[in-house]
Amino acid sequence: MSDTGVTVKKTDDFNEWYVEVVLKAELADYAPVKGCMIIRPDAYAVWEKIQEVINQKIKATGHRNVYFPMFIPEAFLKKEAEHFEGFTPEVAWITQGGDTPLDEKLAVRPTSETIMYSMFSKWIRSWRDLPLKINQWCNIVRWETKATKLFLRTREFLWQEGHTVHATAIDAEAEVMYALNMYKDVIENYLAIPVVVGIKSESEKFAGALYTTALESIMPDGKALQMGTSHNLGQHFAKVFDVKYIGEDKQDHYVWQTSWGVTTRLIGAMIMVHGDDKGLIMPPKVAPIQVVIVPILFKGLEAKAIATKTKEIEQSLKARGITVILDDRSEYTPGWKFHQWELKGIPIRIELGPRDLKAGQVVMVRRDTGVKTPVIEVDIQATVENLLQEIQDNMLAKAKAILSDKTITVQNYGEFKQVVECKGGFIKAAWCGDPECEAKTKNETGATIRVRPFQREEPTSSCVFCGKEAKEIVYFARSY
Amino acid sequence: MSDTGVTVKKTDDFNEWYVEVVLKAELADYAPVKGCMIIRPDAYAVWEKIQEVINQKIKATGHRNVYFPMFIPEAFLKKEAEHFEGFTPEVAWITQGGDTPLDEKLAVRPTSETIMYSMFSKWIRSWRDLPLKINQWCNIVRWETKATKLFLRTREFLWQEGHTVHATAIDAEAEVMYALNMYKDVIENYLAIPVVVGIKSESEKFAGALYTTALESIMPDGKALQMGTSHNLGQHFAKVFDVKYIGEDKQDHYVWQTSWGVTTRLIGAMIMVHGDDKGLIMPPKVAPIQVVIVPILFKGLEAKAIATKTKEIEQSLKARGITVILDDRSEYTPGWKFHQWELKGIPIRIELGPRDLKAGQVVMVRRDTGVKTPVIEVDIQATVENLLQEIQDNMLAKAKAILSDKTITVQNYGEFKQVVECKGGFIKAAWCGDPECEAKTKNETGATIRVRPFQREEPTSSCVFCGKEAKEIVYFARSY
Numbered sequence: 001m002s003d004t005g006v007t008v009k010k011t012d013d014f015n016e017w018y019v020e021v022v023l024k025a026e027l028a029d030y031a032p033v034k035g036c037m038i039i040r041p042d043a044y045a046v047w048e049k050i051q052e053v054i055n056q057k058i059k060a061t062g063h064r065n066v067y068f069p070m071f072i073p074e075a076f077l078k079k080e081a082e083h084f085e086g087f088t089p090e091v092a093w094i095t096q097g098g099d100t101p102l103d104e105k106l107a108v109r110p111t112s113e114t115i116m117y118s119m120f121s122k123w124i125r126s127w128r129d130l131p132l133k134i135n136q137w138c139n140i141v142r143w144e145t146k147a148t149k150l151f152l153r154t155r156e157f158l159w160q161e162g163h164t165v166h167a168t169a170i171d172a173e174a175e176v177m178y179a180l181n182m183y184k185d186v187i188e189n190y191l192a193i194p195v196v197v198g199i200k201s202e203s204e205k206f207a208g209a210l211y212t213t214a215l216e217s218i219m220p221d222g223k224a225l226q227m228g229t230s231h232n233l234g235q236h237f238a239k240v241f242d243v244k245y246i247g248e249d250k251q252d253h254y255v256w257q258t259s260w261g262v263t264t265r266l267i268g269a270m271i272m273v274h275g276d277d278k279g280l281i282m283p284p285k286v287a288p289i290q291v292v293i294v295p296i297l298f299k300g301l302e303a304k305a306i307a308t309k310t311k312e313i314e315q316s317l318k319a320r321g322i323t324v325i326l327d328d329r330s331e332y333t334p335g336w337k338f339h340q341w342e343l344k345g346i347p348i349r350i351e352l353g354p355r356d357l358k359a360g361q362v363v364m365v366r367r368d369t370g371v372k373t374p375v376i377e378v379d380i381q382a383t384v385e386n387l388l389q390e391i392q393d394n395m396l397a398k399a400k401a402i403l404s405d406k407t408i409t410v411q412n413y414g415e416f417k418q419v420v421e422c423k424g425g426f427i428k429a430a431w432c433g434d435p436e437c438e439a440k441t442k443n444e445t446g447a448t449i450r451v452r453p454f455q456r457e458e459p460t461s462s463c464v465f466c467g468k469e470a471k472e473i474v475y476f477a478r479s480y
Numbered sequence: 481m482s483d484t485g486v487t488v489k490k491t492d493d494f495n496e497w498y499v500e501v502v503l504k505a506e507l508a509d510y511a512p513v514k515g516c517m518i519i520r521p522d523a524y525a526v527w528e529k530i531q532e533v534i535n536q537k538i539k540a541t542g543h544r545n546v547y548f549p550m551f552i553p554e555a556f557l558k559k560e561a562e563h564f565e566g567f568t569p570e571v572a573w574i575t576q577g578g579d580t581p582l583d584e585k586l587a588v589r590p591t592s593e594t595i596m597y598s599m600f601s602k603w604i605r606s607w608r609d610l611p612l613k614i615n616q617w618c619n620i621v622r623w624e625t626k627a628t629k630l631f632l633r634t635r636e637f638l639w640q641e642g643h644t645v646h647a648t649a650i651d652a653e654a655e656v657m658y659a660l661n662m663y664k665d666v667i668e669n670y671l672a673i674p675v676v677v678g679i680k681s682e683s684e685k686f687a688g689a690l691y692t693t694a695l696e697s698i699m700p701d702g703k704a705l706q707m708g709t710s711h712n713l714g715q716h717f718a719k720v721f722d723v724k725y726i727g728e729d730k731q732d733h734y735v736w737q738t739s740w741g742v743t744t745r746l747i748g749a750m751i752m753v754h755g756d757d758k759g760l761i762m763p764p765k766v767a768p769i770q771v772v773i774v775p776i777l778f779k780g781l782e783a784k785a786i787a788t789k790t791k792e793i794e795q796s797l798k799a800r801g802i803t804v805i806l807d808d809r810s811e812y813t814p815g816w817k818f819h820q821w822e823l824k825g826i827p828i829r830i831e832l833g834p835r836d837l838k839a840g841q842v843v844m845v846r847r848d849t850g851v852k853t854p855v856i857e858v859d860i861q862a863t864v865e866n867l868l869q870e871i872q873d874n875m876l877a878k879a880k881a882i883l884s885d886k887t888i889t890v891q892n893y894g895e896f897k898q899v900v901e902c903k904g905g906f907i908k909a910a911w912c913g914d915p916e917c918e919a920k921t922k923n924e925t926g927a928t929i930r931v932r933p934f935q936r937e938e939p940t941s942s943c944v945f946c947g948k949e950a951k952e953i954v955y956f957a958r959s960y
Contacts, residue, residue: 032556032599038548038549041544069518073512093577095574098570119509155551
């Protein structure tokens, strides 16, 4: 498969570069079913890391995992009008079981609000049952008609969906922010991707939500990618699915709800943001393998000594909880191996040849900077640990600098269009709040409001689109 | 939900008892979609434990997790004739995406051999690519027409499917046994359910396999439950999907393959085997909560001292890695809590009342035997640890005794029919090996060959069914 490395430069043809990295680093492959992908072991391992971190966080705060059926009766989807309109165009329908046509066609879940909340109305009786905080890891289907993009746009993908039920509006609001901040931590501190957080405009919110908060980032081609969302559902679904509780006041009350999710597209973002012309660069905290050891073999006694020494190093790193591969295959040359592991983005490479053996040292190579450093034997473990953290920090810092560079404030519509066309990225623009300005801008430029940021800045101009008084500065971008 | 406990005795009406335990202990619920279930937090946590144990074991032996699409084109299923015949009657079909009818209808995966192996033929080139050992945790759909049985028979369930590819027949055989033994360890030593292992007869093997090995157990109603299977696929699929490798001999060779799986029905088996008239009994090693602490509260100073002491005990157990709940809710009585946690099967209950406080002790109650023991304060941690192991061991020993009691050797067909009708369980019977005897017996009694055991015993009679010479002793039973 990956006998040759990446042949396209990231800056020359970003889309082609991305496909090559994904395929050649064996992260994913196109499935023989249109619009679908296969997540291969190295990428699935990143997903497992994301699962581990999120599970640890949400369980510590009282959320519990569950599993609901993936089949949703059409009638359920129809109950919340906005929700139905938003999702039906991309629903895959089951119409036949065995040889028998079904009486009512079943949707393959595009999201699970409706089926879950139909049960909540049965399970929740009194204030004692609240809050109810559950989460589900599962597959999701949305019948995309646009071109397939590995990890970013496929008809089936994996996600988690948190669903919580609260007694009060304030509790629901707090939960929305809890989930959003939890995601920010995971995305910035594990995947090393900086994000902007805020609220979606009405036209971009989740179908059926009171409001949607989101985390957005900019990819190297200047397009924005939505990294995760956390919705305040208010009482919309509660009223439709009759989810009520008897309060301490002995009265019936509708509940307040939230839902939130991140998907396997995070892996795509990680590849795009961090990769270079040699291939992938894995952030150490989510890398399935953090260190690869490559013995530089020769025949004779020295080769044996090198083999012994590299095994020792492997064991000592494993004992510290570091994931490591000793690549002592004899059928490949060291040079071939270097390229292979660079393509796969292993954060640190350790080389050990006869000269190193004599000097009582190894050579450590950082994947992110390519810098080579000789490290004496006793310092190996500590250096690896420090270096892993340094690489993690450096990757985030680098990505932050790029995000900052790709965030531009414009003063008028001419500038706006110029930036959209020539540079891309986030465009900070004063907006009057009128959905018509938003719709017109989308039609004319393809850029949409990605978020109304929580970190509010006062407008320094009138509305960039209509000239009326501006209410706020929002982030626009063309997006995936 | 579970204001009242289980109202039916296990021995009076086993089926009704099972449904009550599952619903009242809040392990699962019927979904509003026919034939489907919802796995609730306490049961899903058991599934997560099973995942954790299996993942740890298979990763340590070089297997890696992946994700393949759940959509399988009809043409793929058709490629292996036996496979297609075996699975098509219970396939759910997607025929429409959004508003558009599909050109070719897509099966929702009933198992993933076909879609996976179509890719293996692309990924595998040379002997260097072997063995390929992957595993997938996912949802599976089989459109059952028989009555729904929570955890045991639902149209959608969760499972893992291991799929491995080898250069030689011997390697594949070894892998089949590896998976089988790995399952035996998990089922016996974690779920505390003893199993009989062996080979399936031709009529019961996996559709498309060379042979199928299986783990079978007997439920308290005398019916057998298949706990897991490990298939040797030989070269059947390799030839159909053209999965070949170039050997060190520079020649093309078809690969040898295995597949193996266990499902969420294991949770159903755990409930059936261990539960009693008070509800569930969780084996300590898979229990989401191992210990519940119930303070016996009174007003005044003593109540405060008890609250402080129980919190101390909670913390000290947590520090030892024991999962523990301190149930200090004031809105429920201690008696109500005892019943509640017994229903949910928590292995150990710790009670602390004023008299215990004075005596510097707690009362420890085992869920499996109901035995109460006073334990002095300094011994609490060590006693809990020992008791958890003791309960685990006792549960397995008890289940082994029952299995042994429910395994009966018969000498003739009269006896066979009598045991099938009146007692159930495994019936060990000498068999000539003729599929006609097997088919006739199934028709007349409903009992099938569950396994041809690896632990071979010499027949002491002629074939119980036809009187011809017997080849072996096999295990018959009616089954789920």
